[in-house]
Amino acid sequence: MARKTTFQKPSLIINDTTLRDGEQSAGVAFTQDEKIAIARQLWEIGVPELEVGIPAMGLDECRRIGALRQALPDATLMVWCRMHATDIRQAAALGMNWVDISIPISEQMMEHKLARSRDQVLRELADHVSLAKSLGLNVCIGCEDASRASLADLRVVADLALRTGAERLRYADTVGILDPFTTYDRIRALRQFWPLQLEMHAHDDLGLATANTLAAFRAGATHANTTVIGLGERAGNAPLEEVVMALKQCFNIDLQIPSHRLPALCDFVAKASGRSIAQQKPLVGEYVFTHESGMHVDGLLKDKNNYQGVDPASLGREHKLVLGKHSGRNAVRSVFASLGYQLANEQIDLVLEQIRYFAERAKRNPTESELRWVYQRLFKSPQRVAL
Template sequence: MRFFDTTLRDGEQTPGVSLTPAEKLEIASHLSDIGVDVIEAGSAAASVGEREAIRLISDAGLAAECCTYVRALAQDIDLAADYGADSVHLVVPVSDLHIEKKLRKTREQVCEMAWNTVEYAKSRGLIVELSGEDASRADQQFLRELFREGIERGADRLCFCDTVGLLTPERAAGVIPPLCMAPLSIHCHDDLGFALATTVAALRAGATCAHTTVNGLGERAGNTAFEELVMSLEVLYGRRTGIETGKLYQLSTVVSRLTGVPLATNKPIVGEMAFTHESGIHAHGIMRDATTYESIKPEDVGRKRRIVLGKHSGSAAVETALHEMGYHPDPHQLAEIVGRIKQLGDAGKRITDADMMTIADAVFEIEYTPAIELRQFTIVSGSNAMPTASVTLLVQGEEITGAATGNGPVDAAIRALQRSVAAVGTVRLEQYHVDAIVGGTDALVDVTVKLSKDGKTVTSRGARTDIITASVEAVIAGMNRLLREEHENRSEDTD
């Protein structure tokens, strides 16, 4: 089977998403590298920027085919050919609703437009995928006739578009086989949550290509999610997709970052919680045999398993986490630590690594001297000023002042902190999360960060009424834990 990715066209039609040509090229490179067959780079007729993106992608020497969306218009075909596209996704309305209400034409007129455009595209040396828009609500006999003549005129491939997500898996099993007169694609939208199931059903019924978007991006409720379809086929149907699944998470995070559309925490495969466990029963089972509560290995999609602590955590999970941090409690100490963690969880707090270490230090009666102390920080930001931050820290007894600019005041503050501690270690910000804020203008902001240094990671939290102060507090807490003596003895006999 084949994968036709439309993240850069249908996915970019997600409200609020706009990608530069360079960003489209970056995503296209990842798509080609992971094994996608066709990349729909955009619509050449849409704008100068779209045409530049198509040119960049077509000139990049990628293994994937470069495609562009076109209407049944000669000028669209010319733009596609002139800017280096390998193929065109020729979309024509096929339901009477679209033909009459949107185009205000007849079936006969639509057919002639489609067939003539196929012939013209072939004369320009393009591969043609003839696509029926709103095919789910079309007269299926009319659709077959349009497709049949389209193939006679030179169309290389066909596509059934479930434009508003009305096709069911059961119906797909009936309507797809008669349309397989040439390689057939299935293009589903997720308006009613059926996109993935219907895409799988269409593939089982004879379709040979799936149209997808990374993270399920797209208009309204989005399109069939690439990563979910790949793993569903691999795991549930034993179908080798040819996709390098170990790169799925990296691709997902790149697309999320560049589009500005965050991943839902509970999203399958790539969401933050997909391989995260808190429940005592689940965590205990996972530690004994991961298959007890995981259908796939996190490593198979480029992820890592995570055990988080909270009010549902049991002694086994807490003890494992403590051992990883270098603590070796006796049964009494372990029970005390578990009790304190559950108290924080009952108070609605997420338990970070820094919280855990603070609790453990208190129970072990370890005197902990922070490596970093904040003396002061200043932020300058405004409509006519680049956000700039300066911080003064006491780093292992030495006063250091650093400054940095950023995309916003929080970004500037974190960059300034990173520069200030560069002499003692390179600390990277891996994740930044702000909990939902409710209440008035003085509501508490809860910031959680994930930091890393030399392969070691730690999470920490800051809670203040000011988001910048909360962020600085969280980062300093995490840095202190990362810069702590790596071989510090934290066993029960610590002095």
């Protein structure tokens, strides 16, 4: 039987869709064990809702959704459904809490995807919402391509949702065309006639998914779809780690998700998806707390708050100093001291010349062993100091 849930409204509720939209990334295919492991990690760190699959994909997918239900009996789980009675009945049989009934609402998709009249689609939607409610499911109406629909189109769907008992609307920027200012205006306008739960589903085609999610929250959204490391169709969705940290950093809103566990979760999902994490990926990339520039390193050595917006310790990380073309004397002195070498001023100039030569040709920062080699090559009798 479907599982009913009750809600206490916090500032924002994350509905993570790594296991649905995230897995729709081209080339991504999780095994059952990987799906369970990802779901368990998300649940254990406090992500309150998980969208876990698509029953219409067939018996194997349904088995995996059922395995997730068994592995996480107390979690709030959602599946994505077409306007098909079979999908909805399957969701209830699998013990889901929520069903997202997806409906294209823009003229573009209504005409060129469904090829049906708006009145016909709305009648079918009402029937399917009523079916889901009769089976004990909570209902989210997924407004596909909402960002290309008119406010009048949204109002018609909202009125139908209120009449039929749907608890949530999903505002989907399906093709990722919104900017934060437009997102704020549209969600705020939608809030004038939709009083219940409102979920933002942002795609990252313009690199604005996180910003649009935050704008939607400021305008009155109660829920946000995210994916770990921003997996998802095309350019992906709003990354979980970015939304969690941005809410805390920008709005002082703590979702009680332990941020120090996010890097390990991101690493696990990256490996399971066969994707690498970009070196400068916000928050979890290898180099995002790494400093080379002389002025920045000098300021950081004097007081880390000079060039620290996000505390790396909150993510279980720390600042790292590297040497390269843009390094200054204080950085060279500090890094070599950490290696156990005390440099005089004239030695620093010689080292800098070698480092800049290396960086231009190797197109990377020298490693510790390479720095030791430079020192040994330049200075035959190094004066060692205690580490």
